[in-house]
Amino acid sequence: MLINSVTNAIVALLFFKFIFESILHFINNYHILLRRKEIPPGFETFIDLPTYQNSIDYTLMKSNFSSFCGAWNLIFDIFLLTSGVLPFLFETGLNWFGSKNFGQATTFFFINFILSLFWIPFNWWRQFHLEDFFGFNRSTQNIFWADRAKEYLLSLIFGFPIFYIVAWFFQGFSQSWWLWAWTIFLVFQVTMVIIYPLLILPLFNKLTPLPDGELKERLLQLAKSTQFPISKIFTIDGSKRSAHSNAFFTGIGKFRHIVLYDTLIEQMTTEEIAAVLAHEIGHYKHQHIRTNLIVEGVCSLLGFGILYYLSSGTWFLESLGFQTEYILVPLILIFSIAISGITFWIDPFFNYLSRRHEYEADRFAADALGQTEPLISSLRKLHKENLSNLTPHPIFSAFHYSHPTLLEREIALKSLIVDDHCVKE
Numbered sequence: 001m002l003i004n005s006v007t008n009a010i011v012a013l014l015f016f017k018f019i020f021e022s023i024l025h026f027i028n029n030y031h032i033l034l035r036r037k038e039i040p041p042g043f044e045t046f047i048d049l050p051t052y053q054n055s056i057d058y059t060l061m062k063s064n065f066s067s068f069c070g071a072w073n074l075i076f077d078i079f080l081l082t083s084g085v086l087p088f089l090f091e092t093g094l095n096w097f098g099s100k101n102f103g104q105a106t107t108f109f110f111i112n113f114i115l116s117l118f119w120i121p122f123n124w125w126r127q128f129h130l131e132d133f134f135g136f137n138r139s140t141q142n143i144f145w146a147d148r149a150k151e152y153l154l155s156l157i158f159g160f161p162i163f164y165i166v167a168w169f170f171q172g173f174s175q176s177w178w179l180w181a182w183t184i185f186l187v188f189q190v191t192m193v194i195i196y197p198l199l200i201l202p203l204f205n206k207l208t209p210l211p212d213g214e215l216k217e218r219l220l221q222l223a224k225s226t227q228f229p230i231s232k233i234f235t236i237d238g239s240k241r242s243a244h245s246n247a248f249f250t251g252i253g254k255f256r257h258i259v260l261y262d263t264l265i266e267q268m269t270t271e272e273i274a275a276v277l278a279h280e281i282g283h284y285k286h287q288h289i290r291t292n293l294i295v296e297g298v299c300s301l302l303g304f305g306i307l308y309y310l311s312s313g314t315w316f317l318e319s320l321g322f323q324t325e326y327i328l329v330p331l332i333l334i335f336s337i338a339i340s341g342i343t344f345w346i347d348p349f350f351n352y353l354s355r356r357h358e359y360e361a362d363r364f365a366a367d368a369l370g371q372t373e374p375l376i377s378s379l380r381k382l383h384k385e386n387l388s389n390l391t392p393h394p395i396f397s398a399f400h401y402s403h404p405t406l407l408e409r410e411i412a413l414k415s416l417i418v419d420d421h422c423v424k425e
């Protein structure tokens with residue numbers, strides 16, 4: 001059993017995160033339960049009581065499941081940090097695959113593969129019980145297991161060469177390796193943004209160009225009026241796995257794609273889908289993907305700086321039971337466990353930024369359409385069909401929500417009309 005100041009500090013970070021998270025869930029659950037009997041004012045026009053109550057039950061079940069996963073994660077991480085199992089797996093990996101860069105990269109994937117197996121039952125239960133219970137699951141066992149296999153294959157195809165190159169820099173450039181690693185990470189991030197819609201997404205879903213007709217015509221006309229040069233609008237067979245609906249904008253430069261879920265097209269009118277597209281164009285016009293890449297770049301530089309600091313002495317890894325000169329693999333493994341105790345407190349900042357982006361995109365959509373009604377009704381449908389929580393506790397949503405709540409978005413959109421009136425009058 002490894003108990004010393006380093007393991008204690010990491011466990012304390014993870015434990016504090018778990019306690020705070022549990023309190024947040026408790027406050028939020030209590031808050032929404034109090035509102036279960038009646039539909040909150042303002043929502044009764046588009047949602048009926050059984051659907052509203054179903055959305056609360058869905059939120060509560062997801063919350064309980066998330067708390068259970070959090071508890072399991074904490075226990076599992078403490079076990080990994082203190083039992084000596086990671087040093088044992090690492091030594092076994094090096095013995096099997098060798099200690100050269102290739103052997104280290106293989107060991108890294110071998111350990112990650114074993115650790116990830118412990119999470120598959122949770123994913124399985126969520127898909128085939130939780131989602132199924134509320135009528136969202138459309139996946140089959142075959143699709144589920146094929147998805148897992150593809151994910152492993154992709155992480156090997158992309159992750160293995162990256163780890164190999166980083167290990168090479170680590171060996172040859174003892175002072176500047178972390179800056180090289182960061183550069184590789186950035187190049188990878190940008191590459192992924194470009195190739196995701198072209199190569200990754202088609203592995204999981206069928207992308208079909210939107211067929212000619214009224215909808216396509218309306219969307220192209222909107223693109224023209226907002227000077228958004230699109231050639232490609234796709235529909236995706238999201239219904240293959242889930243009844244949840246969505247739309248997103250992906251890629252940068254001439255590789256940008258607009259992707260609409262088939263479930264979204266089923267649920268919405270042409271004008272509502274146009275509003276959704278206008279919102280996505282808003283993200284593009286305000287350069288949100290670029291902003292996110294820059295913010296992530298700065299944060300990851302900080303992360304690599306911490307890795308470099310931890311790699312410069314032996315005290316850190318020795319406290320965790322690693323007696324080895326090949327420190328890169330254990331360093332990244334421990335770092336990836338401990339870092340969630342820090343990023344948890346930074347996430348609200350990212351969520352705040354994301355919510356601001358959503359407001360900007362909403363505002364753009366309202367301007368582009370010259371009215372707010374289609375966007376409001378599309379947001380209402382999205383919330384209703386996805387059983388989204390309509391009344392989260394303000395502290396919970398400020399901490400966790402990447403999108404403003406429906407009510408916040410409606411208020412912001414309606415205030416735009418008031419502004420317009422003031423201008424006109």
Ligand SMILES: [Zn+2]
Nearest residue numbers: 279283358361
């Ligand atoms: Zn958005």
